[in-house]
Every structure is written in structure tokens, then in C-alpha cells.
Amino acid sequence: MPSPRYTREIPSRYRLEAGRCKGCGKVTYPARTICPSCRGEEIEKINLSPRGKVVTSTVIHVPPDDFLMEAPYAMAVVETPEGARLMTQVVDCEPSTVLPGLEVSLEFRLIRKEGKSGILCYGHKAVPVA
Amino acid sequence: MREVAIVGAGMTRFGELWNQSLRQMFVEAAAGALNDAGADRVDSMYVGCMSGGQFTGQEHLGPLMADQFGMTGVASVHVESACASGGVALRQAFIEVAAGVSDLVLAVGIEKMTDGADVTNVLATAADQELEVYYGVTFPGLYAMIARAHMHTYGTTEEDLAWVSVKNHRHGAKNDKAQFPTEFTVEQVLSSSMVAEPLRLLHCSPVSDGAAAVLLCPLDQAKQYTDRPVKIVGSGLATGSLALADRDDPAFLDSVQKSGERAFKMAGVGPRDIQVAEVHDCFSIAEVCCIEALGFVERGKGGPAAKDGFTAIGGCIPVNTSGGLKAKGHPVGATGVAQAIEIFRQLRGEAGARQVENARLGLAQNMGGSGASSVVHIFQGV
Ligand SMILES: CC(C)(COP(=O)(O)OP(=O)(O)OC[C@H]1O[C@@H](n2cnc3c(N)ncnc32)[C@H](O)[C@@H]1OP(=O)(O)O)[C@@H](O)C(=O)NCCC(=O)NCCS
Numbered sequence: 001m002p003s004p005r006y007t008r009e010i011p012s013r014y015r016l017e018a019g020r021c022k023g024c025g026k027v028t029y030p031a032r033t034i035c036p037s038c039r040g041e042e043i044e045k046i047n048l049s050p051r052g053k054v055v056t057s058t059v060i061h062v063p064p065d066d067f068l069m070e071a072p073y074a075m076a077v078v079e080t081p082e083g084a085r086l087m088t089q090v091v092d093c094e095p096s097t098v099l100p101g102l103e104v105s106l107e108f109r110l111i112r113k114e115g116k117s118g119i120l121c122y123g124h125k126a127v128p129v130a
Numbered sequence: 131m132r133e134v135a136i137v138g139a140g141m142t143r144f145g146e147l148w149n150q151s152l153r154q155m156f157v158e159a160a161a162g163a164l165n166d167a168g169a170d171r172v173d174s175m176y177v178g179c180m181s182g183g184q185f186t187g188q189e190h191l192g193p194l195m196a197d198q199f200g201m202t203g204v205a206s207v208h209v210e211s212a213c214a215s216g217g218v219a220l221r222q223a224f225i226e227v228a229a230g231v232s233d234l235v236l237a238v239g240i241e242k243m244t245d246g247a248d249v250t251n252v253l254a255t256a257a258d259q260e261l262e263v264y265y266g267v268t269f270p271g272l273y274a275m276i277a278r279a280h281m282h283t284y285g286t287t288e289e290d291l292a293w294v295s296v297k298n299h300r301h302g303a304k305n306d307k308a309q310f311p312t313e314f315t316v317e318q319v320l321s322s323s324m325v326a327e328p329l330r331l332l333h334c335s336p337v338s339d340g341a342a343a344v345l346l347c348p349l350d351q352a353k354q355y356t357d358r359p360v361k362i363v364g365s366g367l368a369t370g371s372l373a374l375a376d377r378d379d380p381a382f383l384d385s386v387q388k389s390g391e392r393a394f395k396m397a398g399v400g401p402r403d404i405q406v407a408e409v410h411d412c413f414s415i416a417e418v419c420c421i422e423a424l425g426f427v428e429r430g431k432g433g434p435a436a437k438d439g440f441t442a443i444g445g446c447i448p449v450n451t452s453g454g455l456k457a458k459g460h461p462v463g464a465t466g467v468a469q470a471i472e473i474f475r476q477l478r479g480e481a482g483a484r485q486v487e488n489a490r491l492g493l494a495q496n497m498g499g500s501g502a503s504s505v506v507h508i509f510q511g512v
């Protein structure tokens with residue numbers, strides 16, 4: 001991944017920065033310039049709580065090449081208390097136990113490595129709340 | 131707007147066509163369509179292809195294909211909307227003829243997926259790179275999440291989904307263009323290898339090569355080319371969010387509903403008037419979601435439709451008589467045009483062993499990504 005692109009995406013990936021529309025309250029992750037609900041342009045920056053609930057999930061058995069060593073792994077759409085939804089891997093658990101309704105916390109982790117000499121890419125992964 | 135008809139169709143077999151290049155497949159399908167209509171020229175062409183660039187390294191398909199087809203000089207452009215590229219090419223051709231800009235327009239869908247590209251990665255470029263693919267999700271993975279949401283919300287079962295594949299393979303077994311014209315049992319589907327839970331190998335459309343072409347002209351010129359033109363009476367295109375996380379209900383495909391409503395409105399008909407339909411079953415769950423969003427069944431009630439025979443040939447609304455993407459194969463950019471060809475054959479009474487009796491109105495729905503784009507056409511026999 002070209003480093004300018006990686007750098008641009010750091011605020012949302014590292015700090016879970018999102019946007020809330022001042023007009024209608026819609027939360028989008030990451031923040032957008034225009035609200036997808038009301039087209040309002042007054043968007044305030046918020047930080048998402050690092051926790052949420054699984055909306056839907058899967059266990060990937062046939063992965064992309066970069067994730068070959070990790071399969072099978074669970075992935076889920078997680079909704080935070082602010083109403084933002086994000087796609088994450090769910091780790092540190094038996095993948096088949098990741099089902100809708102599961103409570104998770106969002107932890108800062110290594111997401112992927114770009115070959116032997118590329119950059120290390122970070123972001124959040126979900127871990128079931130004990 | 132002028133009335134528009136399809137007057138000719140041609141397609142390659144779908145499958146692993148190792149001996150045929152992207153351009154050879156194009157020429158076979160395009161020449162088939164022109165021969166079918168007895169036409170010797172075109173005014174304009176639309177080439178629907180998801181990613182000649184990533185699958186084969188070749189872009190700029192508009193002029194390349196015009197040249198290969200011996201038609202250098204004609205207007206020819208590549209259109210892309212992921213797996214809906216073919217359906218969108220058809221829509222562009224329809225609009226150009228309807229607008230009176232051109233008389234003879236060719237819509238071609240093509241894809242060459244087996245030339246060694248990393249197919250999973252290429253397909254994933256139709257999903258959100260920053261928000262989804264970065265974290266390791268695949269296309270089957272996205273539809274698996276749609277499936278799990280549908281099961282969780284509406285009680286759809288893995289067996290319901292397996293029946294979609296069983297039905298479509300039964301239909302596809304009667305199609306000599308199909309990649310997998312083989313029947314499977316529910317048990318075989320449910321014991322095939324896991325791809326992304328709850329979806330298994332036999333819930334997934336395969337990786338395919340192929341091309342499909344249709345020739346369009348104004349209805350009042352159609353008799354020059356054929357005794358049995360098929361009218362395009364409705365066309366609708368709609369978009370939805372690229373990322374699954376941005377949809378209120380991940381088990382419902384808004385873009386499919388909107389594209390369907392637009393096409394029905396233009397045609398002045400409703401879902402109950404349709405007698406045969408091709409819908410985008412890239413995964414078994416997709417057919418379930420599409421028949422709901424198109425209004426063939428109520429929202430949440432699509433699960434048992436295949437098992438109950440509702441969508442089988444002989445049922446209330448036969449869906450995917452060609453075998454669908456599942457059995458016929460899914461060379462992504464070619465699919466939308468191939469769907470139109472199946473309806474064209476059905477409405478002309480040329481579908482052989484899979485003919486739906488007295489079919490007069492048919493529908494084809496073609497979708498891109500995990501439902502971020504959808505295009506619907508409604509056809510009428512004349
Ligand atoms: C499902 C999928 C991952 C399987 O790929 P794979 O694990 O590499 O499987 P293989 O190609 O090794 O195939 C294994 C066997 O099953 C057969 N097969 C493969 N896909 C099949 C399918 N969808 N239906 C029936 N049989 C299939 C193969 O012919 C092969 O048979 P063989 O062992 O007798 O030769 C792949 O087909 C896929 O990604 N499909 C989805 C495509 C997609 O996302 N399209 C876009 C949707 S919008």
C-alpha cells in the first residue's frame with residue numbers, strides 16, 4: 001500500500017475517529033464531508049467507544065493471499081454505542097462462536113504485513129468481552 | 131423515446147476456456163449476435179467488463195474490440211459496474227437506441243478470469259478497499275455475512291440456501307452453454323467444502339471465462355432482422371452503499387429494490403406480471419435477497435422459495451432457468467448480457483428443455499459488488 005494512502009487513513013484506523021452530522025445526528029465511520037442521510041455538511045469529529053456488538057458475521061475459510069496464514073478467521077460487522085458500524089476481524093476466540101449479538105471490545109492490533117519489506121499495517125480488531 | 135428491440139444474440143460457452151483469449155471470446159459472441167440477426171454492421175458498441183485490466187492486464191477495450199471485430203471507426207466504449215458491467219452495457223445500448231442517437235447498437239459482456247490473476251483479490255476490488263478489504267474480507271465473506279443476517283432475522287436455514295443451488299443446477303443441467311451442467315443433491319451441497327460460513331463451495335458461483343452479446347435496434351426496424359424481436363420495455367439502474375457496514379439492514383438489498391421499481395414503472399407492469407426471471411445468484415443467498423427485493427416474494431420470505439418449487443421451472447415464477455450464475459458460470463462482466471439472452475430465448479420459445487410455457491414477459495436483474503449496484507431489464511415478446 002502506498003504510504004500516502006496509509007498515512008491518510010491513520011486517524012480513523014488508529015484513533016477510531018468518526019463524524020457526527022450536526023443536522024440529523026447520523027454517525028459515519030470514518031467521517032465524511034457530506035452526511036449520507038441528510039446531505040448536511042456540518043460534521044463534527046467524534047471518537048468511537050472501543051466496544052460494540054456483532055451485527056452479522058462469518059468465518060473466512062478461503063482467504064485472500066495476504067491472510068493465508070490466519071485462516072480460518074472470524075469477521076464481523078460491529079456496531080459501536082454511537083451507532084457507527086465497522087468491519088473487523090474477531091480474534092482471541094473460537095471463530096465459530098462469533099455470532100450476531102456478541103459483545104466485543106475493539107483493540108489496536110497489527111492487521112496485515114506487506115510482504116517482507118513493505119509497511120506494517122495497523123488498525124482495530126474485535127475481541128469478545130469475557 | 132423510441133421503442134427498442136433485441137434482434138440477435140450470441141454467446142460463448144461459459145467455463146474455463148483456456149484456449150480462448152479475451153478478444154477471441156468477444157469476437158465469437160459479437161459475430162454470433164450479428165449472424166443471428168443477419169446484420170453486417172453496427173453503429174456503436176458497449177463493452178461491459180469488470181476488469182480486463184486486473185484479470186488480463188488489458189484496458190481500453192472499446193477500441194480494441196471494435197478493431198478485432200473488423201469495425202475500427204465505430205463508436206465503442208468500455209463500461210464498468212463490477213459484476214453488473216454486462217447489464218449496464220445493455221442499458222447504455224438501450225438508451226442510445228431509444229434516444230435516436232444510433233440505430234444498430236451491440237451490447238457485449240466479457241470476462242477472462244482464468245488467466246492466472248489472483249481472482250479473490252481482483253473480485254474484492256468491487257468491495258470497499260479502505261473499510262472492508264483492508265481487514266481481510268472476501269466476496270464470499272460479504273455474502274456470507276448477508277446470509278447470516280438473513281438467517282438471524284428471518285429464520286432462513288442452510289438447507290433453504292442449499293435448495294437454491296440444487297434448483298439452479300437442475301435448470302443448468304439442461305443448458306449446453308453451462309460450466310457445470312451437473313445436478314447436485316442437498317446433501318452434496320451441505321457437505322461441500324466451507325468457503326465462508328455459512329456458505330460452502332456449492333453455494334458459490336464459480337470462476338469463469340465467457341462472453342455474451344445482443345444486438346439492439348428500434349422496434350420499427352426490427353423486422354429487417356428477425357420475425358421474432360423481443361422488446362425491452364423497462365430498464366432501471368440503482369446504487370447502494372459499497373460497504374455492507376453502511377446498510378441499515380444487511381439482509382436487504384436496497385439497490386435491487388430501487389432498480390426493480392424503476393424498471394417496473396417504465397414498463398407499466400408489476401412483479402406478478404413476470405413469467406420468467408434471471409436474477410443475480412452469485413451466491414445462493416443473493417437469489418433469496420433478490421427475489422424479495424424485486425417483489426416476487428414478501429420481504430423475509432425468500433428462504434423457502436426454491437425448496438417449495440415456487441422458483442423452479444413449472445413453479446409460480448421460474449427463476450434462473452439458464453442455471454443461473456451458479457451452474458451456468460459467472461464470467462462477471464458477461465453475466466448481465468447472458469441473462470438477457472436467456473430471457474430473449476424464453477420469450478421466443480427457443481429455450482428447449484428448459485422452456486417456460488407461454489412466457490410473454492421476462493425480467494433480468496444483474497448486480498455489482500455486494501449489492502452496491504443493480505440493473506434490471508424487463509422484456510416482452512412480440
Ligand atoms: C468458491 C471458490 C472460492 C472455489 O474456489 P477454489 O476453492 O479455488 O475451488 P477449486 O477451483 O479448487 O475447485 C474445486 C473443485 O470444485 C469445482 N468447482 C469450483 N467451483 C465450483 C462451483 N462454484 N460449483 C461447482 N463446482 C465448483 C472445481 O471444478 C473443482 O473440481 P475438480 O476438483 O473436480 O477439478 C471460487 O469458485 C470463488 O471464489 N467463487 C466466487 C466467485 C465470486 O465471488 N464471484 C463474484 C461474485 S459477485
Ligand SMILES: [Zn+2]
Nearest residue numbers: 021024035038
Ligand atoms: Zn445528516
